[in-house]
Structures are given as C-alpha cells and as structure tokens.
Amino acid sequence: MYRYDEFDERFVRERVAQFADQVARRLDGSLSEDEFKPLRLKNGVYLQLHAYMLRIAVPYGTLNARQLRQLALIGERYDRGYGHFTTRTNLQFNWPKLRDIPAILGLLADVEMHCIQTSGNCIRNVTADHFAGVARDEIEDPRPTAELIRQWSSGHPEFSYLPRKFKIAVTGAQEDRAVTRAHDIGLRLRRHPDTQETCYEVSVGGGLGRTPMIGKVVRDYLPKKDLLAYLEAILRVYNLEGRRDNKYKARVKILVHEIGAEEFARRVEAEFARLDGPSINADPEEVARIAAYFAPPAYETLPAVSNTLEAARAANPAFARWVEVNTTAHKVPGYTAVTISLKPAGQAPGDATSAQMRTVADLAERYSLDELRVTHAQNLVLPHVRLRDLPAIWRTLGEAGLAEANIGLVTDIISCPGLDYCALATARSIPIAQAIQQRFADAQRQREIGPLGIKISGCINACGHHHVGHIGILGLEKRGIESYQITLGGDAGENAAIGEILGPGLAAEEVPAAIERIVAVYLAERLEAESFIDAVRRLGLAPFKAAFQEVPRAAA
Amino acid sequence: MAAAAKRVPLPAILLANDLLDGDVVFAAAAGPGGLAWTRDPARALVASDDAAAERLEAFAAAELRGNTVVDAYLVDIALEGGRPVPRHFRERFKTLGPSNRPDLGKQAGEGIAPAPKG
Incomplete structure (x- = not known):
C-alpha cells in the first residue's frame, strides 16, 4: 500500500490547518456562507437535509486496518456510530458538526487520509478495480x-x-x-x-x-x-x-x-x-x-486446495454458499479475495457501524495482510485471504451481521442515500432497496435468479448508478409524491450500456412487484445458464415492457 | 434588488440549519414580540397571514446575515393535531429524520426538550 512521503504529509497537514482557519473565520462571521461554501466543498463538507455531511476520500478504495479503525473512532466520537460507503468508494459521515470538522480532519491526517477534492469542480477521488493486484x-x-x-x-x-x-x-x-x-x-x-x-x-x-x-x-x-x-x-x-x-x-x-x-x-x-x-x-x-x-505482498507458498476449507464446506451448506458467492479467484494459489456484503437485509446499502468497521479491520490485519478495499458497489473486500482461514472469517463476520451471501445477486443493491439524507434528492432510495431485499430475501430464490444488479438513485444526478443497473430505479417527485422510474438493460461492465425506460413511474409500494414481474419474464424465458442481462440483450425490451404494464397500479 | 421570490402558500413556518451543528432549526416565538430558533418542530411559529410571513422572512434575513444559521426558508404546512406538518414530503423528512432510522433525528427526540441532553 502507498505510504505518504514528507510532501504528501505536509500537503495534507497544511490543508487541515488552512481549513481549520477557514472554519474559524466562518464561525466568527468573517466569511459569509457564499464565500465559505466553495471552500468547504473543496474539503468534502456538504450541508444535507438533517446535518452537515463529511465525505472522506478512500483513494482507489484501498485501506489498511489502522485507517478503518480511525474511521470507526471518528464515527463514534463525532458522528452517530456509523458511516456510509459510496459508489466512489468514499466514506460519508451523515451527522458531523461543523465545529468538529477540523478535529476530524486532524484525525484523518494521522492515518494518511483526507477529504480533499471529494467535492467541487475538480478532479475527484480516482477509483480502480477493487480486485486490483x-x-x-x-x-x-x-x-x-x-x-x-x-x-x-x-x-x-x-x-x-x-x-x-x-x-x-x-x-x-x-x-x-x-x-x-x-x-x-x-x-x-x-x-x-x-x-x-x-x-x-x-x-x-x-x-x-x-x-x-x-x-x-x-x-x-x-x-x-x-x-x-x-x-x-x-x-x-x-x-x-x-x-x-x-x-x-x-x-x-x-x-x-x-x-x-x-x-x-x-x-x-x-x-x-x-x-x-x-x-x-x-x-x-x-x-x-x-x-x-504496490508490489505483491509476501504470500506463503500454499497448496491450491485447502483441506480445512473443503471439510468446512462439506459440513456446512450456509458456509459453502457464502464461499461460492462472496469469494473471488486469486492470482496466488491457496489464496482468495473475500467480498464482505454491506447489504444484509434491512440495512441501508453501504452502511457500516463503527463496531462492524473494527471487526473488518481486525480481520484485515489478521487474515488479509493488513489490507482491505472498498468497492463501488458499496461492499468491502479482504483481498489476500488464505483459503484455510475462510471458516474463521465467516464465523466472525456472522457474529457482526456481515455474512450475507449475496454478492452480485438481486439483493446486492447499489443505492445512494436518497431523500433520507441528501439535500439534492427528489425521492427516497434506501427504503426501496430494503423493500426489494425483503421481497427477494429467500437465499434459494436469489441463487435461482443468479447475477442481477439493481441500482437505485434518489435523483437524476445518478449517484446510485441506476443508468447502468441491469435494472435501474430512479426516484423522482411527481405531483407531490415519490415516483419511481424503472430502466432495463443497463450494464456497468466492459459491455457498458445505458438502460432504457420500461414505462410510466410507479409509486414506492409498487416497485417490488414490478421487479418481481421483470424477474419472472427472465426466469420463464432464459436459456440454459443464461444470465439476466444476457437474456435482456437477446430478448429485447418488449416482453419485459408487456409484463411491466401489467403491474397493478395503486393510482391511475 | 429584484422582486422577492414568490412566497410559499400560507400557513408556513421558517426552518434553517444551525451554522455550527447543522441541525434543522425552526423559528419560534420567544419573549414579547421576539423570535428565536428551536430544534423542536412542534414549537415552530406558524405564519398564517402576510404580515406574519414577512416577519419570519425578516428574521431569516437577519439571522443569515448574523451567521447563526444557513439555508433558511419558509415551508408551507398543514396543522395536524395543532402541530405544523410540512405539506411536502421533503420538508417533512427535515422535521423527522431519516425514515430508515427512526432511532435518529428529531423523530427520536434529538435536540428536543425535555431530552436530557440538548
């Protein structure tokens, strides 16, 4: 992992001092809000619906245990004990007080982190493949x-x-x-x-x-x-x-x-x-x-197959399922990359409590050569895990409520904070994600459906990447109520595509049933081993549109 | 100066965010003829006529100039059980908190007397 040199260190410390001075001048009235706003935005400070929000850069999504623990500490000391990982692999705190932000930036600088260029009209935090290396x-x-x-x-x-x-x-x-x-x-x-x-x-x-x-x-x-x-x-x-x-x-x-x-x-x-x-x-x-x-860390020479892992898989179907869904093949034999789902049913996608951050930090230190990653899909990754350590990791994650086996599946939903937090939002996102998760909670069913990316944005700015969701959901306001537009056929990968609108907007409570109908068309029409997005490409929009039009509407 | 932007329909309340804390605050009656900020939406002063709305607007302008609050604006409300409730769902969330976290924000009594810590 990159470590700051003296120039990086000085640059960040100077910025903390500069912003602390700007906050002081704002508080004593020397700077008006109009003057202060562009300065605070340059340092990741937004004003949201209920409070200020602080966006912390996680450059290319890479963190070590010490950094994640510091984020946990900040969450506990200056926020409400949780943070939100975003689609730019950053971390947002939803409740910081302006007066505390200089102290928070100081704590971040202590672990080589900052909020610089996480907002404003500049080059933002650079993101990368979360399985880099x-x-x-x-x-x-x-x-x-x-x-x-x-x-x-x-x-x-x-x-x-x-x-x-x-x-x-x-x-x-x-x-x-x-x-x-x-x-x-x-x-x-x-x-x-x-x-x-x-x-x-x-x-x-x-x-x-x-x-x-x-x-x-x-x-x-x-x-x-x-x-x-x-x-x-x-x-x-x-x-x-x-x-x-x-x-x-x-x-x-x-x-x-x-x-x-x-x-x-x-x-x-x-x-x-x-x-x-x-x-x-x-x-x-x-x-x-x-x-x-970024040279490869000191891996051990290990057999490609772990007997410990295989025995645990054979003995425990839930564990076997998690291994199947949440691990990714690693370059090095005997190792794997574990994706930790921040999408357990009922939680806001991407949210993690300070306690959960500490659990993950401990796991990274003990089992992943002190490294972890944040994904644009709002999950965390332990990139260097020995196969034989998977059972212990799974148990610890389970105790922390982080062992959901749903990576890439219908409940692994990307969602922006939406109108529950965001001042720009036109509708809520999180409750929609939660309602869909509930609807598709059955693990067997998720497995049967296979890879399916649902992405939800609470406004046209599309922080929730809805345009490139296999199914995209955009929350808008229509005549004083929240209304959700559904798109189909988007793709965030190497075959990138923008989804197309299926039909008129839906009321919030109609969304899960609409998703259900779309999925039903896929299940009925798919060829052997054909994924959702491949089926959409082959079939075109027509059969999905037809099913969508049959969604019962609460209001005309 | 350009003509004032069109005012929201009345009755209305004035809300803002506290400069230091960012919390949502509401203009409430304080002392004889005075106004002050409260964190409790139930205590927000309801302006039912133009004179009352102008008073809230003047207070907003002074408080913005005085750097005590940011993002102050009038919100149209309906009275429900004697309490002002914003007509628009966005502003309703500002008087409550995140709908997915009933344990947080004003709906959980944060910053609202007689909570032990204000």
Whole structure:
C-alpha cells in the first residue's frame, strides 16, 4: 500500500490547518456562507437535509486496518456510530458538526487520509478495480496509475476550477469492475498487440447524471510514460472549451458529444503535441517509487486446495454458499479475495457501524495482510485471504451481521442515500432497496435468479448508478409524491450500456412487484445458464415492457 | 434588488440549519414580540397571514446575515393535531429524520426538550 512521503504529509497537514482557519473565520462571521461554501466543498463538507455531511476520500478504495479503525473512532466520537460507503468508494459521515470538522480532519491526517477534492469542480477521488493486484484476469495492477493521478491532480493549479466535476477510473483487468466507461476519463491497461508493451486505452466523456453517456475511446494504445501529459491535454481542452454557462451541460461528456469524439480527440492530440511532455510526465524514478508500494505482498507458498476449507464446506451448506458467492479467484494459489456484503437485509446499502468497521479491520490485519478495499458497489473486500482461514472469517463476520451471501445477486443493491439524507434528492432510495431485499430475501430464490444488479438513485444526478443497473430505479417527485422510474438493460461492465425506460413511474409500494414481474419474464424465458442481462440483450425490451404494464397500479 | 421570490402558500413556518451543528432549526416565538430558533418542530411559529410571513422572512434575513444559521426558508404546512406538518414530503423528512432510522433525528427526540441532553 502507498505510504505518504514528507510532501504528501505536509500537503495534507497544511490543508487541515488552512481549513481549520477557514472554519474559524466562518464561525466568527468573517466569511459569509457564499464565500465559505466553495471552500468547504473543496474539503468534502456538504450541508444535507438533517446535518452537515463529511465525505472522506478512500483513494482507489484501498485501506489498511489502522485507517478503518480511525474511521470507526471518528464515527463514534463525532458522528452517530456509523458511516456510509459510496459508489466512489468514499466514506460519508451523515451527522458531523461543523465545529468538529477540523478535529476530524486532524484525525484523518494521522492515518494518511483526507477529504480533499471529494467535492467541487475538480478532479475527484480516482477509483480502480477493487480486485486490483489480485484478480486473475488482470494484466497489471491499476493502483500505481491511480496513485500517480492522485498525486498529479491533488491541488493541480490549472484544474482546480474546472467547468464541472471530473472523475477518473482505472482498471488493469479484462472484466471492467471499475465502471470505467461511465467516467469522464476511463483508463484500461492493455497490451499492445505488436510490442506487447503495456499501454492505456483512454476513453473520455462517459458519465451518468441527467445526460448519461458511455465514454468514447480517444486513444487505443497510449504509452504509459505519456500518461500525465495526455491527461493534461484532455483536461486543458475541457477546461478551455467545456461550457461554464450551464451547469447541466458543463461535463466533458457534453463537449465530447457536441463536437464528436473524433474532433475532441483531434484537439487533444494537437494539445498533446504542443505540450512539453518530459516536463509534465512523471519522472520514471518516481513512477518506480510509487509502483514499489504496490508490489505483491509476501504470500506463503500454499497448496491450491485447502483441506480445512473443503471439510468446512462439506459440513456446512450456509458456509459453502457464502464461499461460492462472496469469494473471488486469486492470482496466488491457496489464496482468495473475500467480498464482505454491506447489504444484509434491512440495512441501508453501504452502511457500516463503527463496531462492524473494527471487526473488518481486525480481520484485515489478521487474515488479509493488513489490507482491505472498498468497492463501488458499496461492499468491502479482504483481498489476500488464505483459503484455510475462510471458516474463521465467516464465523466472525456472522457474529457482526456481515455474512450475507449475496454478492452480485438481486439483493446486492447499489443505492445512494436518497431523500433520507441528501439535500439534492427528489425521492427516497434506501427504503426501496430494503423493500426489494425483503421481497427477494429467500437465499434459494436469489441463487435461482443468479447475477442481477439493481441500482437505485434518489435523483437524476445518478449517484446510485441506476443508468447502468441491469435494472435501474430512479426516484423522482411527481405531483407531490415519490415516483419511481424503472430502466432495463443497463450494464456497468466492459459491455457498458445505458438502460432504457420500461414505462410510466410507479409509486414506492409498487416497485417490488414490478421487479418481481421483470424477474419472472427472465426466469420463464432464459436459456440454459443464461444470465439476466444476457437474456435482456437477446430478448429485447418488449416482453419485459408487456409484463411491466401489467403491474397493478395503486393510482391511475 | 429584484422582486422577492414568490412566497410559499400560507400557513408556513421558517426552518434553517444551525451554522455550527447543522441541525434543522425552526423559528419560534420567544419573549414579547421576539423570535428565536428551536430544534423542536412542534414549537415552530406558524405564519398564517402576510404580515406574519414577512416577519419570519425578516428574521431569516437577519439571522443569515448574523451567521447563526444557513439555508433558511419558509415551508408551507398543514396543522395536524395543532402541530405544523410540512405539506411536502421533503420538508417533512427535515422535521423527522431519516425514515430508515427512526432511532435518529428529531423523530427520536434529538435536540428536543425535555431530552436530557440538548
């Protein structure tokens, strides 16, 4: 894992001191709210419905035990004993007091964490594949790239006031687990077919929100050494030409859409050619220094099969089921990556109590080489687990209410906080997620349905990624009540697609039955071993639309 | 100055977030002719006519200038059992707390007297 050097440390400490001073000036009235708001947003402080909210960056979703324990402590000391993991792999506290935020930022700096650039019109926290470094389908670990971008983009003077926010995701794997095509810039590490050299495929102009777009590839094989200069060229074109007159048309996706991907790429290449590459690109020594932090940890040499694990599986079907659903094949024999579901029935998706955070921190320290990950699907990962340790981990997770075996299934729902917390929301998300979880609680049924991603957003800004949900749910307000629009056929992976609207909005209580009907069409029509999304692609929308129209409506 | 934005239908209450804590606060009658913030929505002063609404608006403007609260605005309500209840579901949540966590927020009595800690 990356460790701060003296520059990182100083940068973060200086920012804490600066923001503490800004808070003091706000409290003594020297700064008005209009003056203070952009400053607090630069430091992750929002004002939500019931309270302030603090968004803490978890760069590329990587944490160690000490950091997670510190988050648990902050949750207990300054919040209400829980936090919410987000689709940008960040952690949000829902109840901090403004007067306490400088102290909280100090505690974060103690464990090399901060809230810088988790909001505002700047380059946001860079996300990556949550199985980085361990996935079998990976060409190269994306985290050194993500860390390099974090360093380059932190406090970047030219890109601190972009037309709008800017999100970057990196993957090094075949399967896209980082939703790269729904990002302003998506980077995919791949080998050049001729030279076998590792390069980046660069896509630009993806994004969700009110105008969802899938990113367009503007460079097929960017040499790794040119990364920062190329990013600088993209950001410069966007910064100069992106719209500032209309917030809803200010994201780079609109610029790419309006002038076309080819023209956008041409302008980027022209800018790239003008830039003094060597003065912008990272020094190879620095790149190597960063990469060294992500070198594989000291794995043991283990047999590929663990007799302890196999015996436990044979003896306990519930455990066997959890292993089947919540673990992922690891690069190294004898190891596995465990995904801990933060979606137990009845809980808000992505919420974890301080006690649960401590349990997970202890497990990471004891069983996962002191490392864990946050996923964009709002779950946690223990990336380096010996197969033989799975029974002990499962027992401990069970005691903490964290042993739900539902990763990738119908109850593993992505949900934004919605109108239960968020000032921008137009409808609630969490109770919808809970109602669907309840409806599909039966484990056998979930298994029968197989992989199915439901994603819920409480407003058009789409923090809950509903556009790329196999089934997407968007909460809106319609004539003074909450109304939910259902989309079908979205995909967050390498075959990224935006879902299509099935029909008129539904009342909250009608949503579970509608999902039920959609699932019933799939179960009736699917071919042998055909997944939900594959069936939707093959069948098209028509049979689902027909079933959707038969959903009984409370009101006309 | 531009004409004042169209006011919400009356009756209405004034709510805001406390600058220091972020808690939702409501303008309530305090002393003779005075107004002060309370965390208890049941105590919110209900403005039923233009004069009362203007008084709440003037209080909001002064308190925003005085940096005691942020995001102050009038909310139209209905009286239910003598208590003001916002007509819009969004504002109703502000008087209650997260619907998925009845143990938190005003619905759990947080910050509302006579809770032991205010």
